[in-house]
Amino acid sequence: MAKDTYHHLKEDKKGKVLTILKRLFQEKPFQEVTVKEIVEELDIARGSFYQYFEDLEDAYFTVLDSEVTDIHMLFMHILHKKKGNLEATLLEYGEQLSKILFQKDTYAIYRNRYLYWNDSLNQKWKKNHQDQTQIFTKVKDNNSIELEKMFYLQGVIHALIKRNFQENWSKQEFLKKFKLHIYWVMKGVDNNGNG
Structure with a gap:
């Protein structure tokens, strides 16, 4: 599950994160998505990603929980x-x-x-x-x-x-x-x- 830091983001920032994650997990299977490409797309530091999510699976499950x-x-x-x-x-x-x-x-x-x-x-x-x-x-x-x-x-x-x-x-x-x-x-x- 996404960390509290993610849940406490301003709605526009949280929406941007979810939109990028959703697009990446639509474009390719989970196994082909990397934390590197997520942070590059979001223009955030790698450490920020880990403030929001435990790991890549956690980010993926956040998309599934939200979208399916x-x-x-x-x-x-x-x-x-x-x-x-x-x-x-x-x-x-x-x-x-x-x-x-x-x-x-x-x-x-x-x-x-x-x-x-x-x-x-x-x-x-x-x-x-x-x-x-x-x-x-x-x-x-x-x-x-x-x-x-x-x-x-x-x-x-x-x-x-x-x-x-x-x-x-x-x-x-x-x-x-x-x-x-x-x-x-x-x-x-x-x-x-x-x-």
């Missing part, structure tokens, strides 16, 4: 709204994801997040976002089988999102494939439904 929707929280919100109806939840979730992932100003951030996320980033993310990583705690407390269902669905959906960016699908193509996969999840892969 927590899709796990979104799923749980829809599940609650649909009173536990999993099929209705998944269908609305697909509609919402298709809107979120294809927003012009954040598309590249999502693309780089899903194509270049690695175990090191994942571990640090979990450490810094423990409240978000415990999203399924309520499900786990109630029923471990239900927790396994959640992890299964998470795997299916994350794979679809990654393929979306790997294969450059359109919004309509993503939604069509999402509905087909959800049909298979709900009815079985032996069914020949078109979603």
Whole structure:
């Protein structure tokens, strides 16, 4: 998480920092961005960067926290709204994801997040976002089988999102494939439904 020094910056300065970070993480994967280029773009001393952020990952997570929707929280919100109806939840979730992932100003951030996320980033993310990583705690407390269902669905959906960016699908193509996969999840892969 960004340090207090960053959070106490004047809004225009904080906005400039976030704008530069957002642009750099849109243009290339996290692994290709350097602290050197960030401080050069911001025209600040390297030490100032470390007054704002612990490290490069911290700067990246600040952009993610600011610019992307927590899709796990979104799923749980829809599940609650649909009173536990999993099929209705998944269908609305697909509609919402298709809107979120294809927003012009954040598309590249999502693309780089899903194509270049690695175990090191994942571990640090979990450490810094423990409240978000415990999203399924309520499900786990109630029923471990239900927790396994959640992890299964998470795997299916994350794979679809990654393929979306790997294969450059359109919004309509993503939604069509999402509905087909959800049909298979709900009815079985032996069914020949078109979603």
